[in-house]
Amino acid sequence: MLHSIATVSVSGSLTEKLTAIAEAGFAGVEIFEADLIGSPETPETIARMIRDLGLVCTAWQPFRDFEGLTGALRARTFDRAERKFDLMQTLGARDMLVCSSLHPEASGDPARIVDDFRELGERAGARGLRVGYEALAWGRHINDHRQVWDIVQAVDHPAIGIILDTFHSLSRDIPIDSLEAIDPAKIVLVQVADAPRLQMDHLSWSRHHRCMPGQGEFAINAYVETLARRGYDGPLSLEIFNDDFRAWSARQIARDGRRSLVLVEEAIAPKTASPALPPRAAASGPAFVEFAMTEAEAEPMRAMLASLGFIRAGLHRTLAVEHWRLGQVHIVINREQTGFAASYRLLHGPSVCAIGVTVDDPAAALARAEALGMEVFPTTVAPPRLPMPAIRGVGAALIHLVDARGPSPWTVEFEAKDAPEPDPLDAHIAGIDHLSQSMQHEEFLSWQLFYCALFQIDRTRMAEVVDPLGLVANQAVEAPDRGLRFMLIGAHAGQTLASRFIHRSFGAGVQHIAIATDDIFAVAERLAALGAPILEISANYHDDLAARFDIAPEVLERMRAGHILYDRADDGEVFQIYTRALDKGVFFEFVQRRGYDGYSAANTTARLAAQSRFRPALQD
Ligand SMILES: O=C(O)c1ccc(O)c(O)c1
Numbered sequence: 001m002l003h004s005i006a007t008v009s010v011s012g013s014l015t016e017k018l019t020a021i022a023e024a025g026f027a028g029v030e031i032f033e034a035d036l037i038g039s040p041e042t043p044e045t046i047a048r049m050i051r052d053l054g055l056v057c058t059a060w061q062p063f064r065d066f067e068g069l070t071g072a073l074r075a076r077t078f079d080r081a082e083r084k085f086d087l088m089q090t091l092g093a094r095d096m097l098v099c100s101s102l103h104p105e106a107s108g109d110p111a112r113i114v115d116d117f118r119e120l121g122e123r124a125g126a127r128g129l130r131v132g133y134e135a136l137a138w139g140r141h142i143n144d145h146r147q148v149w150d151i152v153q154a155v156d157h158p159a160i161g162i163i164l165d166t167f168h169s170l171s172r173d174i175p176i177d178s179l180e181a182i183d184p185a186k187i188v189l190v191q192v193a194d195a196p197r198l199q200m201d202h203l204s205w206s207r208h209h210r211c212m213p214g215q216g217e218f219a220i221n222a223y224v225e226t227l228a229r230r231g232y233d234g235p236l237s238l239e240i241f242n243d244d245f246r247a248w249s250a251r252q253i254a255r256d257g258r259r260s261l262v263l264v265e266e267a268i269a270p271k272t273a274s275p276a277l278p279p280r281a282a283a284s285g286p287a288f289v290e291f292a293m294t295e296a297e298a299e300p301m302r303a304m305l306a307s308l309g310f311i312r313a314g315l316h317r318t319l320a321v322e323h324w325r326l327g328q329v330h331i332v333i334n335r336e337q338t339g340f341a342a343s344y345r346l347l348h349g350p351s352v353c354a355i356g357v358t359v360d361d362p363a364a365a366l367a368r369a370e371a372l373g374m375e376v377f378p379t380t381v382a383p384p385r386l387p388m389p390a391i392r393g394v395g396a397a398l399i400h401l402v403d404a405r406g407p408s409p410w411t412v413e414f415e416a417k418d419a420p421e422p423d424p425l426d427a428h429i430a431g432i433d434h435l436s437q438s439m440q441h442e443e444f445l446s447w448q449l450f451y452c453a454l455f456q457i458d459r460t461r462m463a464e465v466v467d468p469l470g471l472v473a474n475q476a477v478e479a480p481d482r483g484l485r486f487m488l489i490g491a492h493a494g495q496t497l498a499s500r501f502i503h504r505s506f507g508a509g510v511q512h513i514a515i516a517t518d519d520i521f522a523v524a525e526r527l528a529a530l531g532a533p534i535l536e537i538s539a540n541y542h543d544d545l546a547a548r549f550d551i552a553p554e555v556l557e558r559m560r561a562g563h564i565l566y567d568r569a570d571d572g573e574v575f576q577i578y579t580r581a582l583d584k585g586v587f588f589e590f591v592q593r594r595g596y597d598g599y600s601a602a603n604t605t606a607r608l609a610a611q612s613r614f615r616p617a618l619q620d
């Protein structure tokens, strides 16, 4: 199916939109009326631009409030249609989208509507144009594609067909098997948009919360699969009204859109979609987290790591790079003064410049990333360094793809010179539980799609969490065995912890490293002995725990003393300890899960309140 997108889906001027759309590899574009009206370019110039960019104009849209009128109003609307037909011919658009009427005077009488479309079909057909009728979910009389299909059949005109839009059908829970009744030859266009399931009126839901297929909760794949199986092979066109997308980079959003359509096709026909697309990468977990810092910045970092029980396990054989280890948690401090890490440090300050993810087949994962338009970072290294393909991830930091079956970088690249014995805590640390990445809310859906496109990883439900200075969106993506988990934090503009981090680091990145333990009380004791900078939790929190749960008093006292957070859900429970942030940047968590797979929103709120005590005072 031809990949198309409506100009309303991306930000900027019409020419910026068209450029971004062509760059992302779309073949078609729907010209949205408001974008054309707002453009200083003539329709002739825009038509030339569309052609020069190698695009076809899939449709001109929307033509509103057409059907069901009488007298002068009816005459006027046909006159308006003729003018738009002129425009379409200049633009090189063959198809017009007519969306169902909201006009207060419009009649819902099907016979009148059929007459109107028959006449419009005559006029369009005479010019070699077509009209597609779309049911808006909030249309005054027509708000269901089954009604439109009845009308299109009754009109029975070669220039009149149906336009389907997944949002309008699925937001109204219209059964997908109703599509089986539609003659695919009569489908002018299929618009695709996903959305989260929200309780609100359809118009607001549609105009503000649509998202790319795979970013929401609608059964887009089943919808498109039904149409493809029925023989529809016309355009698949994204039409995404989304407040964040309007405020973000047109290029990024267009790229995400293309990626989402490739993924829909992969899901419905895995064999035929694209031979260059290896399957999603099986990832077993984070292999390491690499910090870029200067020597002066490395000193407090080392002190922090040592206070958490990490030991410096090795020094790189050729570079100013250190390997720190606690259990199976590997931290790298890169103090090189040239190269990627140094450039990253210059741009973002001391921060996480790369993470490693262990995958079964790095070459296939890299090929998939490339085929999905992800940015591959060139890495050519000489021994002793191991080749480790890399792609750009959140905040332009690298994701190194580490071969699960390859040699260990810790023994090949590093030398265990003067390494101390592991800390007693070592035996209680399994590995990294998850990494949290803070980002602007506008890019939140983009990174969610990125992870789900590349890895065998799924999303959990999005949660809104309260920071004392604003709401933040939290959404985890996790591998089926939960070996690899990322928590994505979407910060709205403001002073929240996540926003302050983004300002501090000049962009998105890893803010929080959660370490899995099997004994939180052993951790609490050891951290106290080592003098770790523990985040102090309000006594009110532990009083509330006593009210909510039946916890033995002596256990509760140990939690209070160790600043341990606790939650229980179903049959599981979770214990958490947080550290203060290092230089307003990254902080650590120790987490013990007992049959608890979530990310306690209540504890996140308590933790954010505790962290908020260290922010600068607000200015009036
Ligand atoms: O929100 C609207 O008005 C609108 C316009 C055109 C469409 O195709 C659509 O799905 C919605």
Ligand SMILES: [Mg+2]
Residues within 6 Å of the ligand: 134, 165, 191, 239
């Ligand atoms: Mg639509």
